[in-house]
Amino acid sequence: MSGGASVALEAVTKRYGTETVVAGVSLAIPAGEFFTLLGPSGSGKTTTLSMLAGFVIPDEGRVVMGGQDMTQVPPRGRGLGMVFQNYAIFPHLNVAENVAFPLTVKGAPKAEIQARVAEALAMVKLTGFEARYARQLSGGQQQRVALARAIVAHPRIVLMDEPLGALDKNLRFHMQVEIKEIQQRLGMTAIYVTHDQEEALTMSDRIAIMDGGRIAQMGPPREVYEKPDSRFVAAFLGEANLLDVTRDGALVRGPGGGAIEAGAGQGTTLFVRPEKVTVSAAAPSGGPNQLPGQVLHASFLGNVVRYAVDVGQGATVLADAVNGPGAVLHAPGAPVTLHWRAEDSRLLAA
Amino acid sequence: MTDTMILPRRLLLGAALATPALRGAKAAGEVIVRTPGGVYDDIMRQHVYDPFTRETGITVRPVAATGAKLIAMFRANNVELDLIDTGDKQLLALENMGALAPIAYDQWRWSKPEDIEPEVKKTYQCGNFTYATVLAYSKTAFPNAHPNSWAEFWDAGRFPGPRMLADAATGSPNFEFALLADGVPKDQIYPIDIDRALRAMTRIRPQIRRFWDTGALSAQMMSDQEVVLGSIWNGRLQTLIDRNAPLAYTWNEHMIQVQALGVFKDARNKEGAQRLADFMMQPNVQAAYAKQLIYGPTNKQAQQFLTAEEKARMPGGENSQRSGFYQNINWWEDNRDRVNRAWSRWVLR
Amino acid sequence: MPLSRLTAWLLLAPTLLLLVLVFLVPIGWFIGGSLAELGTLSEIWEEADAVLFSGAVGGAILNTNWIAALVTLLVLLIGYPMSYALSRAKGLVFTAILLCIVLPYFTSTIVRTYAWMVLLGRNGLINQILLGIGLINEPLQLMYNRTGVIIGMTYVLLPYMVLTLYAAMKAVDQRLLQAAEGMGASPATVFLKVFMPLTLHGVIAGVLITFILALGFFVTPALMGGPGDIMIAMLIEREVELTYNWPTAALMTIVLLTVTLILYAFYARISDQGEARR
Ligand SMILES: Nc1ncnc2c1ncn2[C@@H]1O[C@H](COP(=O)(O)OP(=O)(O)OP(=O)(O)O)[C@@H](O)[C@H]1O
Ligand SMILES: [Mg+2]
Numbered sequence: 001m002s003g004g005a006s007v008a009l010e011a012v013t014k015r016y017g018t019e020t021v022v023a024g025v026s027l028a029i030p031a032g033e034f035f036t037l038l039g040p041s042g043s044g045k046t047t048t049l050s051m052l053a054g055f056v057i058p059d060e061g062r063v064v065m066g067g068q069d070m071t072q073v074p075p076r077g078r079g080l081g082m083v084f085q086n087y088a089i090f091p092h093l094n095v096a097e098n099v100a101f102p103l104t105v106k107g108a109p110k111a112e113i114q115a116r117v118a119e120a121l122a123m124v125k126l127t128g129f130e131a132r133y134a135r136q137l138s139g140g141q142q143q144r145v146a147l148a149r150a151i152v153a154h155p156r157i158v159l160m161d162e163p164l165g166a167l168d169k170n171l172r173f174h175m176q177v178e179i180k181e182i183q184q185r186l187g188m189t190a191i192y193v194t195h196d197q198e199e200a201l202t203m204s205d206r207i208a209i210m211d212g213g214r215i216a217q218m219g220p221p222r223e224v225y226e227k228p229d230s231r232f233v234a235a236f237l238g239e240a241n242l243l244d245v246t247r248d249g250a251l252v253r254g255p256g257g258g259a260i261e262a263g264a265g266q267g268t269t270l271f272v273r274p275e276k277v278t279v280s281a282a283a284p285s286g287g288p289n290q291l292p293g294q295v296l297h298a299s300f301l302g303n304v305v306r307y308a309v310d311v312g313q314g315a316t317v318l319a320d321a322v323n324g325p326g327a328v329l330h331a332p333g334a335p336v337t338l339h340w341r342a343e344d345s346r347l348l349a350a
Numbered sequence: 351m352t353d354t355m356i357l358p359r360r361l362l363l364g365a366a367l368a369t370p371a372l373r374g375a376k377a378a379g380e381v382i383v384r385t386p387g388g389v390y391d392d393i394m395r396q397h398v399y400d401p402f403t404r405e406t407g408i409t410v411r412p413v414a415a416t417g418a419k420l421i422a423m424f425r426a427n428n429v430e431l432d433l434i435d436t437g438d439k440q441l442l443a444l445e446n447m448g449a450l451a452p453i454a455y456d457q458w459r460w461s462k463p464e465d466i467e468p469e470v471k472k473t474y475q476c477g478n479f480t481y482a483t484v485l486a487y488s489k490t491a492f493p494n495a496h497p498n499s500w501a502e503f504w505d506a507g508r509f510p511g512p513r514m515l516a517d518a519a520t521g522s523p524n525f526e527f528a529l530l531a532d533g534v535p536k537d538q539i540y541p542i543d544i545d546r547a548l549r550a551m552t553r554i555r556p557q558i559r560r561f562w563d564t565g566a567l568s569a570q571m572m573s574d575q576e577v578v579l580g581s582i583w584n585g586r587l588q589t590l591i592d593r594n595a596p597l598a599y600t601w602n603e604h605m606i607q608v609q610a611l612g613v614f615k616d617a618r619n620k621e622g623a624q625r626l627a628d629f630m631m632q633p634n635v636q637a638a639y640a641k642q643l644i645y646g647p648t649n650k651q652a653q654q655f656l657t658a659e660e661k662a663r664m665p666g667g668e669n670s671q672r673s674g675f676y677q678n679i680n681w682w683e684d685n686r687d688r689v690n691r692a693w694s695r696w697v698l699r
Numbered sequence: 700m701p702l703s704r705l706t707a708w709l710l711l712a713p714t715l716l717l718l719v720l721v722f723l724v725p726i727g728w729f730i731g732g733s734l735a736e737l738g739t740l741s742e743i744w745e746e747a748d749a750v751l752f753s754g755a756v757g758g759a760i761l762n763t764n765w766i767a768a769l770v771t772l773l774v775l776l777i778g779y780p781m782s783y784a785l786s787r788a789k790g791l792v793f794t795a796i797l798l799c800i801v802l803p804y805f806t807s808t809i810v811r812t813y814a815w816m817v818l819l820g821r822n823g824l825i826n827q828i829l830l831g832i833g834l835i836n837e838p839l840q841l842m843y844n845r846t847g848v849i850i851g852m853t854y855v856l857l858p859y860m861v862l863t864l865y866a867a868m869k870a871v872d873q874r875l876l877q878a879a880e881g882m883g884a885s886p887a888t889v890f891l892k893v894f895m896p897l898t899l900h901g902v903i904a905g906v907l908i909t910f911i912l913a914l915g916f917f918v919t920p921a922l923m924g925g926p927g928d929i930m931i932a933m934l935i936e937r938e939v940e941l942t943y944n945w946p947t948a949a950l951m952t953i954v955l956l957t958v959t960l961i962l963y964a965f966y967a968r969i970s971d972q973g974e975a976r977r
Contacts, residue, residue, distance in 0.1 A: 053881050076883045088878035092896040102882040105892070149882070418940045425732070443943060512821065517926075518941055559821075560843040561926050570813075576821050576843070690942040691755060694934060697926050698758035 004031035004189035005066035005156035007052065012061030014047055021047050023213040024061070029191065029206075031066075031156075034183055036192045038200040039210030040236070045193045046085065048210070049161050052191060054078050065157060076105075081155035081188070083163040087146040089134040095121070095145050096130035102153040120148040123182055140171045147179065151186060158183070161193045172196075176203055197237045201225060209233050226273070227264070231348055234271050241277070241317050243270040245347070252347070254291055255313045261288040265347030276344035277319035279307055279330060284337050289345070291317065291338045295330050305329065309338055380409045381622040382431040387414040390643070394435075397638040402629045408622050417443070424449040429616040432623035438475060438608040439521050439679040445474040446683065451615040454624040461631035465651045467666075469676055470608050477608040478630055479639075480646040482584045482665035482674060483516065483524070486599040491578035498600050503579055504531035504550070506557045511578035513554065514571055517561035518693040522682050523551075524581050525689075526605055526675075536603070540678040544689060548696050561697070572597055585644040588663055601669045606676045609645070640664065726952075733949035743946075750947045751954065755934065760954075763930040766845070766920070767913035770852045774860045774909050775902065777853070782864035786871075800858045812922045815842065815851060847923035855919055856912055860905040867901020868894075900969055907966040911959055931955055 007029040014022040022044045029035045037045045050056040051063060054075035063071045070078055081102070090098055096117055097104075103113045121127050124144035134142055143163060150158050163179070164172045180203050183190045194200050200207050201221040208218040209232075217224050217233045228234035231242055245260055245268055246253050252260040252270075260270060284290040293311040300323075307319045307330065317338055321327065330336050385391055391412045399410035413431060415423075417440045423429050424447065434441060444450050453476045455463040463471065470477025485503055487496045491511050497503045503513070515524045525547035526539050532550040559577050562568040569586045571577050573595050587599055611630065613623045629635065636647040637655035646666025647653070653667065661667045665674060682689065737743045750756060785796050803811060818824050819841035826838040841847060871894060879893045880886075917932040931951060938948035 055877055055881065075877075075881045076885060079883070080881065082878065082881045084874060084878050084881075086874060088872070088874050090875060090879075090893060090897075092893075092899075101879070101884075101892075105879075105882065105884040105888050153883075416940060418943065421943060519937065521941075555926065558926060559840075563921070570816065574816060574820055574822060576816075687942055687944060690937060690944075691753065694755035694929065694937060695753070695758070698755055698762065698929050699927065 003156065003187040004033070006031045006064075007035075007157055007189055007191065008062075008064040009048070009051070010062040010064065012048075012051055012058045012063065014044075014051060014056060014058050021213050022051070022058070025210075025213075025215055026061075027208060027215070027218065029189060031189055032187050034180065034190045034192065034203060034205045036194060036200045036204040036207045037210055038194055038197060038207050038236075039216075040195060043210040044213040045195070045210055046161055047213075049159055049191065049193050052157075053080060053082060053159055079153075079155055079157075081150035081153065081158035083143075083146045083150045083158070083160040085161040085163075085165065087134075087142050087163075089142055089145055089149075091134050093133075094130065095126065095132050095137070098134075098145055099148045099152050101149060106153070116152050116154075117148075120152040123151070123185075124148045124178070139166055140175070143167060143175060147182070151182060151188070154186065155188065157189045157191070159191050162195070163192075164194070164196075164199065172199070179203070201237070209236060211236075226344075227346060228271060228348070231269060231271075234348065239274050239318060241270070241272050241274060242348070243272075243311075243315055243317065244268060245270045255311045255315045256291055256293075258284070258290055258292075259288045260345075261342040262345045262347045263343040267347045267349035269348045270345060271348050272340050272345040274306065274318040275304075275320040277317065277338050277340045279309070279319045279321050279336050279338060281328070281330065281334070282337055287339075289340050289342060293317065293336060293338060295332050295334045295336055297332050298330060307336075309336060311338070379407060380411060381433055381619050381626050382411045382413055383433040383435055383623070383626065384415045384420065384431050385412040385435050387412070393639050393642045397642075398626075398630050398635055401635070402626055405629070406625065408625070410626065420444060421447065421449075424614070424616070427616070429614045429618070432614060432617035432619045433626055434612045434614065435478065435609065436612075437521055438470070438477060438610040439682055441475040441610050441612040442679055442683045443686070444612060449614060449616075450474040451613045451617070451620060453611070453613065453627060457624060458628040458631075459625075460628050461633075461649065462651075465633065465649045466631065467648045467650060470610065470648045472610075475610040475612045476627060476631065477610040477648045478627075479609050479636070479643065479648055480606050480666045480670075481609060481643075482601075482604040482606050482646075482670070483581050484584045484587065484599040484601065484604045485527075486572060486580050486582045486587050486597060488572070488575060488578040489596040489598050490575065496598070496600075497579060498602055500527040500531040500603055501533070503527070504554050506554065509579065511557075512559040512576065513557045514560050514562050514568065514577045514580035514582075515551075515554075515558060516568075516581055517563040518690055518697075519561075519563035522677070522689070523561070523693055525551075526677065527581060527603070528554075530603055536675050539675070540681045542681060542685070544685070544692050548692060551696065584663075584665060588644045602673045604665065604670070604674045606646075606665050606670055606674050608648075608676075608679075646670070726956075729945070730949045730952060733945040737946045743950075746946060747950050750950050755929075756931075756951065759929050759931045759934045762928065763914055763932075766848060766852070766928070766930060767910050767916075770849055770856060770913050771906055771909045773849065773853045774856050775906060778857055778860035778864055778905065779902070781857075782861045782868055785861065785865050786868035800861055803854070804858065808918055808922070812851075815847075815923065819847065819850065842923055844925035845928055847925070848920045848928045851919040851923035852913060852916055856909050859912060860909050863905035863908060864898065864901050867898045867904070871897045903969050904966055907962055907969065911962050911966065914959060914962075915955065 009025050009027045012022060012025050013020065025048060037048060039045050047056060051058050054070070054073060058071065062069055065078065090101065093101070099117045099120055100113050103116060118127070121130065124147050126141065126144050126148060129137070129141065137145065146163065150160070164175050167175060176199060192203065204221055206218065206220055207224050209216045209224060211232050217229050224233060225237050228237065234240040234242060243255060247268060252262065254260045254270070262270060284292055291311045293309040296308040296310050296316065299306040303323055305321045305323055307321065309317050309319060311317050319338055385394065394412065403409050415431065420434065421444070424444070434444070441450065452473050466476065470480070485497060485500065492509065497509050502509060515527070517523060525542050525544070528547040528550035529539050529542065530536065532546060560571065562571060565583055565586050568580065568582045569590060572580055572582060572587065573590050584599065584604070587597060591597055611627045613620055613627065617623055631649055633649045633651035634655055636649045636652040640647040640652065641656065641660055644663050646664040648666070653661065662669070734743055737746050785793065788796055816823065821838045825841060829835045830838065841850065875893055875897070876889055879889045884892065915932050916930055917936060920928050920930050921933055932955065935948045935951045935955070938944045938951065
C-alpha cells in the first residue's frame with residue numbers, strides 16, 4: 001500500500017466575475033486523514049475541491065501536495081483518485097473498462113490492470129459485474145464503480161464530491177462504512193465533500209465547515225459539534241438551543257433572570273445541545289443554569305422524548321430526555337425545571 | 351432548342367405528375383403554348399401573342415415544359431396545353447406516339463402554305479424558324495489563324511486550348527461534326543456510323559472541358575473563356591458578340607436545326623392552337639421575331655423584310671445554302687435508344 | 700411528456716397524407732405504369748438484367764458510390780472539427796458559425812453555381828491568385844471534372860453532417876471529459892478514448908445521411924462535373940428525358956430507392972441507439 005500524502009491550501013481565493021466564491025481558504029491535511037468539507041449548497045465546497053483536483057486554478061494562494069507546489073499543475077499531473085458528484089461513469093465502457101481507465105491512460109501493463117481491477121472490484125463487492133454497462137446498474141452499484149475507479153491506481157489522495165448524494169438512507173449508511181473502511185485499509189488521504197452533517201460526523205477525522213466561501217470552523221467531529229465557535233456552525237450541525245442572554249457586569253442572566261454559567265465564550269448567545277439539557281418536575285434549587293418553564297409539547301421519538309419548553313420572554317428550549325428505565329413523561333402544560341452543566345454550554349457572539 | 355434554362359429537367363417528374371390544372375375558366379378564349387421560356391417569351395409576346403390577341407380576342411399563355419413532361423401529359427390523358435413550340439425532334443417523338451394532330455394547312459388564313467420552306471413543312475409539324483450550331487472561337491486565344499472547319503477544330507496541335515461540344519442532353523451529341531472532322535463528306539453523314547463518330551470523339555475528348563447541356567451554359571463557358579473553341583447555337587453566340595465579347599464564329603459546316611410547332615390532338619383548344627400557328631407563320635411576323643432571336647425565318651416571303659446585314663447573321667439564307675446542312679432528325683429519332691446508350695457508355699469511360 | 704400513440708399519429712397525419720399524395724402516389728404510378736409496359740414478370744426481369752448490367756449503369760453505379768464515399772469522407776473530415784467548434788461556441792460566435800453553414804441554403808442553386816464559376820473557373824479567382832503568386836504556371840482545372848463535383852457536393856452536404864454531429868457533441872456530458880482528465884488522461888486521450896466514442900453514433904448517423912443524400916445527387920454533379928462524372932440519378936434523368944425509356948428509368952429508380960431505404964434503416968437504428976444512450 002502506498003499510503004497517503006499531505007495536502008494543503010494556502011490562502012486560496014477564487015472569483016467568478018465580481019463574486020468571490022472561495023475567499024482565502026487555508027487548510028493543512030496530514031497524510032492519511034479523512035477530511036470533510038461540509039457546508040450548505042453554494043458555500044464553495046466543489047470549487048475548493050476543484051482547485052485541489054486542478055480543474056480550477058485559484059486566483060490567489062497555493063495548492064500543495066506532499067510538500068510540492070501543485071497550483072499550476074494540470075489534473076493529470078496530480079495523480080489523484082476522484083469520485084464525482086454524479087459518478088461520471090463512461091457510458092461507452094463497461095464496468096471493468098471504467099475501473100481500468102486510470103490505469104489504461106497511464107499505459108499500465110495488461111496483467112497489472114487486470115489484477116488491480118479485480119482487486120478494486122472485490123473491494124467494492126462488484127466482482128462479477130465486469131461486463132455490465134452503467135445503464136444496467138443500480139445507483140448504489142454505479143457509486144461503487146466510481147469508488148473502485150477512484151482507488152484502482154492506489155492514489156495517495158482521493159477526492160470525493162458528494163459521492164452518496166443520490167442514494168437512499170440505508171444505502172448511504174452502508175456505503176459510508178465501506179468508504180471509510182477502504183480508505184483506512186489503503187491509508188489514503190481522503191478529502192470528502194458533503195452537505196449532510198451526520199455523514200460528516202460519522203466518517204471524518206476532521207471537518208471544515210464552509211460558509212460563503214470561507215471556513216467557519218475546522219476540527220474533529222466532536223469538537224465542532226460540541227464546541228462551535230459561531231451560531232452558524234452550532235445551528236448547521238444538528239439541533240442547537242441558542243438563547244439570548246444578558247450581561248450584568250460579570251453576571252450572565254437567562255430569560256427568566258436566572259444566573260447562567262457557561263463553559264466558555266464571551267458573547268450574548270447561549271449555546272447548549274438539547275441532549276445536554278435535563279428536564280425535571282422539581283422546582284429550581286437556586287443553582288446556576290436552572291430555568292423554570294412550561295412544557296409546550298413533547299414529541300415521542302422512541303428512544304428519546306423531545307420536549308419543547310417555554311421559558312418565558314418568547315424563548316423556547318429543546319430538551320431531549322432519554323427514554324430510559326423508569327423515565328417519567330411530562331405532559332404539555334406541566335411546569336418543569338431545565339438544567340445543564342456549565343461545561344456543556346458556550347456563549348457565542350450574537 | 352428545347353431549353354434555355356439552366357436546370358430544365360430537374361423538376362421533371364414532380365412537375366409532370368403534380369402540376370395542378372393550368373387551365374382556368376376562360377378556356378375557350380385562351381391558347382396555352384409550350385415555349386422554351388425566358389427572353390424567348392418576351393420576344394414572342396411582342397411580335398406574335400399580343401398582336402394575335404388583338405386580332406382574335408384569344409389570349410395566349412406561354413408555359414415551360416420539358417419533353418418528358420409533354421409525354422407524361424399525353425400518357426396520363428391529361429393534356430394541359432394546346433400548341434407546342436419546341437425542337438422538331440421532340441415533335442417527331444410525340445408524333446410517333448400518336449400525340450399530335452395534323453397541322454391544318456388548308457384552314458390557314460394569314461399565311462400561305464406554299465411559302466413555307468419544304469424542308470420544314472410537314473404533316474404534323476411546321477418549322478417556325480431555323481437555328482444553327484456553329485463553330486465558335488475566342489479571338490483572344492486565336493487572334494490570327496483560327497479553326498475554320500471541324501477538322502481544324504479537332505486539330506489540337508495547331509489550335510490548342512480547352513473546347514466544348516454539345517451533350518446528348520441537348521437532344522443530340524455532335525456526331526455530325528465528329529464525322530466531318532473524320533473526313534466524311536457532308537452529304538454522306540447520314541446514316542451516322544455511331545462507332546466511327548465515337549472514335550473521332552475519343553480523339554478530341556481530352557481537350558473537351560465539358561459537354562454542354564443547356565444554351566445558357568454554352569454561352570457562359572464561351573464568355574468566361576472557360577473554353578476557347580466550341581459548338582454553339584448561333585443566336586446565343588451572336589448575343590455575346592453584340593455585347594462586345596471577343597468571340598467569333600464561322601458559318602462553315604454549320605448544322606441547321608429546326609424549331610417547330612405542333613398541336614396536341616387532345617388539346618382543349620385545338621382550333622385556337624391551329625390559328626396561332628397560322629398567325630405565327632406570316633412573313634412579316636416571322637421576320638420580326640427572327641430578327642431579334644437571330645434565327646432564320648422559314649417563310650420564304652419573310653426574307654424581303656430583312657436587310658442584308660440581318661440575313662448575314664441568320665441561318666437559312668445564303669449562308670446555309672453555301673456551307674450548312676440540315677440535321678436529319680428522322681435518323682436521330684429512329685436511333686434514339688441506340689445513340690443514348692452508346693453515348694452514356696462512352697461518356698462514362 | 701411522451702405522446703400517446705394516437706396523438707402522435709394524428710399529429711403526423713397531415714404530413715403523411717401530403718407525402719403519400721405528392722410522393723408515393725406519383726412514384727408508384729411511374730414505376731407501376733412503366734414496368735407494366737414491359738409485360739410479364741420474366742420480361743421485366745430480362746429487361747432489368749439487360750439494363751442493370753449494361754456498361755453505362757454499372758459505370759454510373761460505380762461512379763456514384765465512389766463519389767458519394769469520397770464526399771462523405773471529406774464532409775466528415777471538415778465537418779467534425781467544425782461541429783466541435785460549433786458545440787463549444789456561445790452567443791455571437793455560435794450564431795456566426797451557424798449562419799455561415801446555413802446561409803448558402805437561402806441562395807438558389809443557379810446563383811451558387813455561378814459563384815462557383817467565378818471562384819473555380821479557368822479564369823476564376825482561385826486560379827488568378829495562384830497564378831499571380833506564381834504557385835502554378837497553368838490554370839488548375841477545378842471545375843467540370845471530378846474535382847468540381849467533389850468540391851460542390853462537399854459544400855452542399857456539409858451542413859447535414861455538421862448539424863448531425865453538433866447534436867451528438869452537444870449531448871456529451873462535459874463532466875465525463877473532466878472526469879477523464881482528472882483520472883490522468885491527456886487532452887488527446889480524452890478526445891480519443893472518451894469524446895470520440897461518445898460521438899461515434901453521431902458520426903455514423905452523419906456518414907449515413909450524407910452518403911444517402913450523395914447517392915441521389917443530381918444537380919451538383921450535372922453542373923460542376925465533367926463528361927465522365929455521371930451519377931445514377933443523372934442516368935435516370937437521361938432515360939426519362941432523352942430516351943423516353945421509362946421502364947429502364949423505373950428499374951434504375953427501384954435500385955436507387957432500395958439501396959437508399961436499406962441505408963436509411965441502418966440510419967434509423969443508429970439514431971435510435973443514440974437516443975437510448977442518453
Ligand atoms: N464556473 C462558475 N462560474 C461562475 N460561478 C460559479 C462557477 N462555479 C461555481 N460558481 C458559483 O460559486 C458558488 C460556489 O459553488 P460550488 O459549486 O463550489 O458550491 P457547492 O458548495 O459545491 O454547492 P453544492 O452543495 O450545491 O454542490 C456558487 O454560488 C456557484 O454559483
Ligand atoms: Mg458541489
